Amino acid sequence: MLRLWNISLVILTFGLTLFGTFLTRSGVIASVHAFTQGSIGMLFLSFLALVLLTRWAWSRGAGGVPPRRASSIPSCRASPRSSSTTCC
Numbered sequence: 001m002l003r004l005w006n007i008s009l010v011i012l013t014f015g016l017t018l019f020g021t022f023l024t025r026s027g028v029i030a031s032v033h034a035f036t037q038g039s040i041g042m043l044f045l046s047f048l049a050l051v052l053l054t055r056w057a058w059s060r061g062a063g064g065v066p067p068r069r070a071s072s073i074p075s076c077r078a079s080p081r082s083s084s085t086t087c088c
Helices: 001-028 034-035 040-060
Strands: none
Touching: none
16 A cells, blocks of 8 residues: 555656646746746645645545554564564
8 A cells, every 4th residue: 555655656746847847848937936926826825725625634534533543663463574583
């Protein structure tokens, strides 16, 4: 599952980098700092707020309970390569 997320985020990052390069090079946005000089800044800020609020609502789940987190220390039984000398 973690590998799928990793690959998905890498592909998304690469795609958004290409999209940002296209916007800048095509002249739709004059420069990276053009968000402060036109009406696109408020639109961009609204988009970021929408994404963050959607992500927050999605993470809360249907029941309003935060998702369970995995244990930070893996158990010896979960590891297929564990030997009796490394586990307590």
